[in-house]
Amino acid sequence: MMSRPLSRVMLSVAILGTIACSQSQAADQAAPFQDVVGTFMQSHCVRCHGPESQEGDFRVDTLSKDVGGGTTVNRWLEVIEKINSGEMPPEDEPERPTAEQGAKVVEWLAARIEEGRSARLAKRQPVSFHRLSRSEYANTVEDLLGVRYGVADPGGLNEDAEYHGFERIGTVLSLSASHIEKYYNAAEQILDEAYPEKPIETTIVRKRALDLRGGPSREQIEELEAQGLADKVRVDMWPGHHIQGGRPGPGNDMLKNGGFFKVRIQVSGMKPPGGRAPHLTFYADKIDRLLFEQDILAPEDKPEIVEFTCHLPPSANSFELTNDVPGPSNLPRSGRSGNRPFFSLKEGRIPWQIKLTDEEGVPLYPFLIVDWVEWEGPIITDEVAGKRARYMPADGAKPDEIRECLTRFCEDAFRRPVTAAEVDRYMTIANEELAAGAKTQPAMKTAMLGVLCSKDFLFLVEGNLEQPTDTLDDFEIANRLAYMLWSTMPDEELLKLAHEGKLHDKQVLKEQFDRMLADPRAARFSQDFPRQWLQLHKLGMFPPNKDLYPNYDPHLERSMRGETSAFFQEVLDQNLSLREFLDSDWTMVNPRLAMHYEMPGIEADRFQRVPLSDEVHRGGLLTQAAILSLTSDGTRHRPVHRGVWVMESIFGKSPPPPPANVDPIEPNPVDSPKATIRMKLEAHKHDANCAACHRKIDPLGLAFDNFDAIGRWRTEEVVPNGTGSNPKVDASGVLPDGREFAGPAEFRQLLLANVDDFNDTFLKKLATYSLRRTMTVDDRQSLEAIAAQSRDTDYRVRDLVEAFVLSDLFQKR
Structure with missing residues (x-):
């Protein structure tokens, strides 16, 4: 809109309405709306945002002239931001205002917004x-x-x-x-x-392999017991094999009151060279809940005992123990050796059956051997018993x-x-x-x-x-801090400090912040905050098409989500910079995700920090499979959705909804040359109603066209219909400010140049999560002060979160 954008300092001065600005611009601020703003809008804005055209679903001629006290104060703030950034009016506007003309409008609007602050705050409920x-x-x-x-x-x-x-x-x-x-x-x-x-007694129930396996008759079991072999029988579990129903679980008497239970499983797991490890899952059918999962790597003669604790409701439950990996079906040719009990892989197989190992005994498939399942419970600790008493x-x-x-x-x-x-x-x-x-x-x-x-x-x-007050009392501070970091009620120490009235002391609050982040419950913050900020609830909303993505499974989906949480946890724990979220030379993977990323050598079934080479084409949040998948529709990648996600999660801007009756992108006709989604999006730019928003959104999503709908790297876009070969991916683009990029790596570098904008967005997301409300223009001064502290500490995330907790904003309603 202007020959040069206003600086961030000028915007801050305008918004804060400092005394110096008020004195020097007193005459301009006292000028009526029409003289300062109305004429400017009529000359430079109404043509595209007025009664005849509303590009981006934004109309300025109907905004309230009561700038600071009306209902459109946030819309006026958007006007300020558009003028300040030089984004509006666009470069092709024939008569663009000077910087001084734009600054005059910004300062007048900002002063009115500041004047209305007290009135807006007075409207808040007590x-x-x-x-x-x-x-x-x-x-x-x-x-x-x-x-x-x-x-x-x-x-x-x-x-x-x-x-x-x-x-x-x-x-x-x-x-x-x-x-x-x-x-x-x-x-x-x-x-x-x-x-x-009635009092509940803790009991232990063990299901041995004969109880789990099924198959042997009562006579065979008695014979095995007479031979002393009953406890040596094992359950051989092929890929996809389920042990279902009541067999892996205890009787209903044990579960009739519900409670916490420990489950132990003695199991071996064999992994074929270069293949997947067997993956043990334990699932409660009737409540649709995964209780436990883990890759198992243990020799046949050295089984391991895995243990987990679960809580179950008071009802009849049934369970499913599974070797949850793809492989040969559990049919007679690949299944058990007839009805005879299984003792060892060394016994071999019936000649017509598929072999489990090669001649040297090396496994050919991911294979589990289960010896027993043991339940203990209901478990009531002394601490819980004392609390209830x-x-x-x-x-x-x-x-x-x-x-x-x-x-x-x-x-x-x-x-x-x-x-x-x-x-x-x-x-x-x-x-x-x-x-x-x-x-x-x-x-x-x-x-x-x-x-x-x-x-x-x-x-x-x-x-x-x-x-009535706008400041929290000590108990309200205790609750706000506990539910921010732990997602639960304050503990005894925090409540004790609240009783003593010490939580308004910044040093005491800092000590509590440090203590609470060191508590295991703080892991909930690293799970819940990024899940909500990054909208990870959308992951799996559109399950990928099995024909197009046969390797996608629930374990991979959970691993995708786990990478993002573990990545956030690592950045927080190590007090790394916000820049790591935009671009990094490392990430967090487990074996399943490493296989998806084609990163060999990851064996331990936990999320671990690994370096990223240029050949992996990843770094930061935006190239993580979870983010790339949640912005897809299960069939194809969606550049527009990816662009909207970047706008909202990285830049904190929500684009307007698309206009009605926009034609969807149709599948490629079978008799036409194969075309990428990018090519089809070009058609939308010819529609004036679409072009205004798409020129801002599309480049942000097209930057990641090298990644398919489940986040795999590619250089060609697979187009199922049409003639000719699959077209090459073009991930280049031009940002609205004219900066160009040739692919995701260069795009991430451009994002790093905008780290201040991301700093502001991250802080607003953190404040929204913690204060449980949206941020308004009246929070801007406090947010700017915290953002400045973040810049001074090189945008280090733990320092930023601490600065927020110690800020006046955190202690205000």
Whole structure:
């Protein structure tokens, strides 16, 4: 729009409305809207953003002239940004304004926005309610009562509504009648498990191979036992082989109350040279939950014992133990050697069956040998038992003892001190139950049910009607910090500091930040924040077509998601720069993902940091398979979707929705030359309604055309229909500011040149996640101050997160 863009310093001065600016520009700021802004808009903006044309779905002539107090303040902020960047009007505008003319409009608009700040803040409600997300609810219940409720199980809690990937936005997480019913049922189940009618004893049940295998008759089993061979029988598991139903699980009596259980499996795993390792999965069918998975590499004569802990609801469960890798089907020719028991690979096979090993005993397929499965539980630790006992009075307890227990439960559940009147509400419930003849424990459970269904448990409540304030109290700070870093309630130490009123002390807050990041629960921050910021919920939304992508499987999808979380964790733990998210010479892979990336030599089944060579063509977040797959549709890559993702996640800009009735990109006709999606997108640029946005979006997505729909590198685009050979990939492009790139490597370098913009975006995403609300123009001053601190520390991520936690913004509603 202008001969040169305004500097970031000029924009900051304009937005902040400093005293010096106010004094020097007093006359201009006092000028009426029409003289300063209206004439400018009419001359340079209305032709493309007025009643006859609204490029990018943006219209300026209808914006409120009450710039700072009207409903379009955020739209006016966009106008400021477009003028400041020199993006509008575009270069081809015949009469472009000078820098001074643009600056005058920007300063006038910024002053009006600043003037309206107090009025906008005054409109905020004195109390804010932020409902716990499903995962936060599950974590909080577990910390409170030692019960892991399956919020995503069938019949669990409703899915959380999301806003641009975020599941924690208070204004989005509404509460309906169906929510209330779900919470009530959940609370009943949680309390029944925590306080069963009869004591539950921990038992151990082992299923030996004969119990798991099936096949041998009772007579054969008795014969094996008589020969002392029964315990030497093993289960041979070909690729894809399932052990299903009740065989790998205990009887229903053991699970009737639910709880935590330890599962141990003695197993060997043989990997063919250059092939995949056998992959053990343990799945609970009825609740549709993967309980455990791991590659197994252990010699036949040196099996290993794998152990995991899972929580199961109180119901009849069935399980599935699987060697979850592709390979020969489990049919007679490739399956077991008749009905005879299996003892060892060394025994050989029936002549007409497929061999398991070559002549030297080297495995030909990924193969598992299972010896036994052992269950232990329900497991109740001393810590959990003690916590539950604090809340439950003994039978025949006096009213004062009941009230004391109920007060403790209310304080812990509400995560703050409670008043006598609040406890009275739940004591009334307990007393009514006792008066009706109930014993102490059932009466107490009914009162506790009311607590778990109350707004003070289900919501994070910030503010006070009686004493309105924009600043959090110590307990609200404790909750905000705990749910940011741990996605659960504050622990005893954090609440103790809140009781002492010390959390407004920046040094104390820093010490707590360091302590909490060192806690294992902080891993949730590295999982939940990038998952929501990067919109990883879209991964797997459109499962890849099996005919086109036969090697894609659930294990690969989970590995894709795991790379991104592990990458974020490494950047945070090592306090690396934000630049690593844009481009890096390393990533985090496990064996399954390494195979997908064609990176040999990765054996240990864990995410590990590996260097990246130029031949791998990867680096940073944007070339990770999860990101490339979530922006595809299961059949083909989607450059426009990838471009929109980059705009939103890296630059913090949300493009307007496409105009109605835009023709979709059709498949290539069988009688036409093969054409890439890029070629087909060119047609959209001839439509004026599309061109304005596509020239900003398309280059950001086309930069990654060398990656297919599941993130594999390619130099040709496979076009199933049409004549001729597959066309070569063209990943070059030109950014709206005129900078050119020839492929993803050069594009990533251009992103690094815009690290300040990414710094701003990352900070806004972090603040949105942590404060549980969208950022507004009134947060801009605080965000700019934190962003400046980040620049001073070379954009190091842990330092940035710490600066945010210690900022005034973190302590404000």
